[in-house]
Amino acid sequence: MKKRTSRKSPGSKRLQNAEQLWPLRFTLNGRKVQARVKPTQTLLDFVRLELELTGTKGACLEGECGSCYVLVDGRPMNSCLVLAPQVQDRKVLTIEGVSRGDKPDVIQQKFIECGAVQCGYCTPGLIMAAEALLARNPRPTREEFLAGLEGNICRCTGYNTILRALQEAADAMGMKR
Ligand code: FES
Numbered sequence: 642m643k644k645r646t647s648r649k650s651p652g653s654k655r656l657q658n659a660e661q662l663w664p665l666r667f668t669l670n671g672r673k674v675q676a677r678v679k680p681t682q683t684l685l686d687f688v689r690l691e692l693e694l695t696g697t698k699g700a701c702l703e704g705e706c707g708s709c710y711v712l713v714d715g716r717p718m719n720s721c722l723v724l725a726p727q728v729q730d731r732k733v734l735t736i737e738g739v740s741r742g743d744k745p746d747v748i749q750q751k752f753i754e755c756g757a758v759q760c761g762y763c764t765p766g767l768i769m770a771a772e773a774l775l776a777r778n779p780r781p782t783r784e785e786f787l788a789g790l791e792g793n794i795c796r797c798t799g800y801n802t803i804l805r806a807l808q809e810a811a812d813a814m815g816m817k818r
């Protein structure tokens with residue numbers, strides 16, 4: 642009787658490698674994080690599912706809506722398109738890192754005061770985009786606000802209350818300086 646040899650398909654080694662865990666190390670909201678992650682896991686899934694930071698939302702999962710924005714080294718990025726290993730040794734800020742304990746920051750407070758939140762699904766992403774915009778340009782014009790938010794979609798508010806909230810936040814932050 643012929644001895645059966647086990648033959649692995651050429652793809653099986655690649656598959657095995659893909660399932661190896663990546664030793665991830667980065668800074669999240671000011672704290673060092675170390676974890677072993679699947680190389681194919683998105684940053685969005687990592688923060689929501691593994692770290693249980695569910696403030697960052699996933700909607701389109703295609704880089705179109707901005708609801709999943711986090712800041713990576715101060716720049717807004719769609720966490721649904723970023724793989725967790727891509728933030729190795731970088732600084733990531735999520736919406737949970739924006740408030741001071743239970744206290745909302747100025748932008749969050751103005752969103753509340755101006756009624757710029759309806760279903761709220763877009764709100765964390767909008768706030769992250771606004772944080773980045775106001776950090777590099779403390780006095781944006783209306784056009785600069787619109788350009789800064791062009792990666793964010795809100796299906797509820799019509800944007801006017803959002804723009805008012807951001808303008809008031811910029812004014813309030815200017816007064817503090
Ligand atoms: S969920 Fe990432 S851009 Fe829409």
Ligand code: FES
Pocket residue numbers: 757758759760761762763764794795796797798
């Ligand atoms: S408040 Fe509902 S999508 Fe913006």
